Amino acid sequence: MALSLHYLKRVLYSCSCSQPAPLTDLYFCRHCKVARCQDCVSITVDTYFCPHCFETVPVSEAKNRKNRCNHCFQCPRCSSTLTTRSIIVPSEVLAEQSPKKTESPSSKSPSLARSPGGTKSYYLSCTHCKWSTRDVGIKDKRSPIDFKDPLSPHQERVSQLVSFYKEFSMRDQAEREKAKKVGRRGRSYGGLLDTSKFVKGASSDSPKQLRRASLQGTWNKSVVNKVATQSTDCPDQIPDGFYSGEPELKKIATLQQRLLDPAHQPARVEQFTPRPLHLIGKKLLRCKGCDHILLKAEINPSSIRFKIQQIALHTFPQIRILKPPSLVAGAPCEVLLSVSNPVNHVVSISFQQLEPSFTKGGKVSLAPVSLPKGSYQLSPNDDMGDLLDDSEEELEGEKEFIHSRLLGKLVLKFNVAPEEGTTGEVKFGFVLSFDYKSTMELEKQESSCIVPAPVVVDLGKLTHSDD
């Protein structure tokens, strides 16, 4: 398998959008009957789930939680998943003044001490880097769900600004509607949201006119002033400690740690808080041509199986280079390619030269090749096949191009003549046409169609005859 993986990049199929891709990266739409690569399918998130606790989260719920899990947390220091630890705090111990095992501040809290049999409380810790919520003085919680993502320090101010601008734009709009009714030309967006002025350049306005136009008549200036930030005459200076002692780097957060929490961007380790774990999604792929589903995973998060899986690997005959040929410039070389049948019925294939236009756009130059003539039939790729019938003679194919025939597989001879002066990899191409029998329609009637698949094979560098 490892070997074939290596070769997969050497054989690139052309997608219907004419982008080359290894067969493993292509999908096949049974309705459009063409190959689709990841750039010509639309991908959406189908189901949301937590990668740690595997809880499936409904779409609306995921949106409310900002795509984060309620129960699982990420270490703010090393990004691995935190473990929930619980301790039982016996009430008698709490009643005494200094318990031995529970130094955390919360254990002294009277609310915990009140319960008779002892209380379970939780903290989070990292098995990887040993960080714990107790390190930063976060009190132990009665339930692991109580570790909430703290609000941004600017939340209130931002909400204020949002509602201010929202209200403003609504007033402005209402005013314009009114102006329209009266028949006057509605003055566009007063000032604050008037980005159209950016375009118009407000060419003849002096600053005073600008001021008038933008604010008066739309909104009272005092309202605007109330919401505006005041500038400071004295910006922050370097903190005192900077010159007095060597900074403790262990206490300063790295850039990566800061960016893990964009709302707080903690500068120091004391500011770390556990990060709710980000959900991941199972993808749903649709064909861009007809919107049919190409790939849909099973909903169960722990399952890796698919409900619908229309990948090209299940439909397209797969081409592999049998062994790297020896290539000499100017001389025809025999190249052996194996073509394997992915389905359990007979598939006919034939080869055609690529149209010259195929290479015109790209910078790939292809070596001339003589292709196996006529059409060939691939035996079914079926474990039972060889036991049931031995009908090899019935299968079509020109003997002179066939190197060998195996179960569900055919090895064919191609003749490639690398041109003199080829410096890079020797590549050649062809169109592989195969008859595709739709399995959906199979029950009703035998309907098949020919699907052409342009293929480019990379044979590697020239072998130097001098060596």
Next chain:
Amino acid sequence: MSTRRLAFSHHDKGSIVIEIGRMYTKVGLSGEPAPRHVIRSRVEMKPYGALQDVWDPKYLHREELYLILSRFLQNIYLKYLMVPSKDYRVLVVEPLLSPSHFRNTLARALFNHFSVPHVAFMPSPLLGTFSLGRQTALVVDIGWLETTVIPLYEGVPIMSAWQSTSCAAKTVHNTVMECLIETGAITDTHTQEQNPAGTLGLKELIQGSLEDIIVSTCAVRSMDCDRTPPEVSFPLSQQYTLCLPGPARDACAEGLFEEGEGDLSLPSAVLESLLKCPCDCRRDLSENVLVLGGIASLPGLNYRLKQELERLAGDKNERFSAKLGALQFKFHQPPAHPSTAAWLGGSIFGTSEVAVLERAVSKEKFREMNQRLPDWTSCDPEQHEQLRPVPTRKLLPAAPSSLYKSTTKTQSAH
């Protein structure tokens, strides 16, 4: 879309707000105080698996960019935002001057590959002011390769006063790197052997950690400071430790305040911009400076910039003192990390459906326009080069040249 339909609108889902920076990309949903994710602006390209920089100059003007951006956005939609792309309009936060091929290709990917209904492009300085709840500000947007200074007066960018300089985040990186190569030393903790930081192989090691070194150990010296910070041992890997000399730690931003060859320093760019503004705007602008970009989070940067501005503006030997000498400089602190302030502005702006749609291009319109964004969304740097030499005739804010051109055209037609 008619305003009438919008007036009785459905429950609005909001916008996806995305800022694709040279180094980091910020993505999230409108109305939220911070982006959901800040990720590197690069993507794994199958079938070869190599990490590809989204802004790689090699592909910036080529067709391959479409594929790179499509894959990059795919990752954002499926892995990070996890929302159906066709349900949300997109607000792109972009630099004031964004290469037109990049924005066109981005629009093409969003419309064609992801079926996004509406896309709006908005310049980051303008959006930055939304995070302040005010419309007048002198915005200094420190990018990776370029810093842009643009005054916004009552919501209108005064394009004729636009300035740019190559004193930017990369300058800071280069300054620290040079300083380290000259004076830094690396200790091999296994052998206790010490090597100069410029040694081959070790240099690359520093380069990889440079961002972290700056973020965790550096600050911007004030003009009147006569102290030297202590040196720091910075672990580069299990094996190597970098000895970071004290002077390198607070000199990191010096490059921003030095006039380069044919290039303005950061404070000169700010003052030049003010000079080009109408004189009765200047006070309002200088007292409302907003510095954007990740570098703005360096401790002491705004303080130093203020000092430099006041010194330069008051210096009788410099060209600014006559007109700007009396100005005071005041700075804003947006309710966000400085690196996400422009994004936050987009997040606030993006909640207003009417406002975004007024600026946006629809999928259908884009198709009608032959897969090119209409002129009015663009602020092409090349066009601006043409605009630059035009003398500031009046005190008026000039329109982007695309418009300027079209108006002259219509005039001649009449």
